[in-house]
Amino acid sequence: MIRPFSLSDLNSILQIENRSFPKSPYDWTTFLHLHTLHPDTFLVCCIAERLEEEVCGYIIFTQDGHIISIAVHPLHRRKGIGAQLLRRTMQTPHLQKVWAEVRRSNLGAQAFYSKMGFQIVGVVPNYYGNEDALIIQRTL
Numbered sequence: 106m107i108r109p110f111s112l113s114d115l116n117s118i119l120q121i122e123n124r125s126f127p128k129s130p131y132d133w134t135t136f137l138h139l140h141t142l143h144p145d146t147f148l149v150c151c152i153a154e155r156l157e158e159e160v161c162g163y164i165i166f167t168q169d170g171h172i173i174s175i176a177v178h179p180l181h182r183r184k185g186i187g188a189q190l191l192r193r194t195m196q197t198p199h200l201q202k203v204w205a206e207v208r209r210s211n212l213g214a215q216a217f218y219s220k221m222g223f224q225i226v227g228v229v230p231n232y233y234g235n236e237d238a239l240i241i242q243r244t245l
């Protein structure tokens with residue numbers, strides 16, 4: 106199930122974040138700020154685990170299609186959850202394109218975006234301090 110983020114999801118999101126981006130995780134204030142800015146486009150994916158709901162991934166994007174962040178808990182990767190979150194994003198009415206920045210070293214994410222029909226359209230040198238960002242985009 107995909108639904109908007111709510112404050113009770115924060116602990117689960119922080120766990121996913123710390124496991125997914127150990128070099129530069131967002132902290133709780135950043136997530137609260139992003140939620141304030143993008144309440145309708147901060148989505149979480151949940152699965153039913155022993156009759157309880159478990160948050161296993163999230164995506165945050167802007168109204169014009171910039172993917173600010175996407176992550177899936179390591180225990181739930183390669184099950185199609187990231188693809189579902191991204192497809193939901195691409196179904197947003199009136200979006201003309203979606204794009205994101207990806208670390209040059211993040212080959213897993215690059216393979217994921219490529220499978221989802223994205224192409225590399227640019228490079229921002231040293232975007233992450235000492236590492237370039239690839240700009241990947243899909244026109245809808």
Ligand SMILES: CC(C)(COP(=O)(O)OP(=O)(O)OC[C@H]1O[C@@H](n2cnc3c(N)ncnc32)[C@H](O)[C@@H]1OP(=O)(O)O)[C@@H](O)C(=O)NCCC(=O)NCCS
Binds near residue numbers: 184
């Ligand atoms: C990138 C990420 C969100 C993908 O989520 P996911 O739920 O595992 O992705 P899916 O299961 O939907 O993958 C869909 C397809 O993408 C490709 N893919 C996904 N992850 C891949 C990887 N690590 N290596 C190669 N291909 C990959 C595969 O073709 C996959 O289909 P398949 O499993 O049938 O072969 C997840 O790996 C993640 O959270 N990574 C850490 C955070 C991150 O790097 N976010 C992106 C920053 S820009």
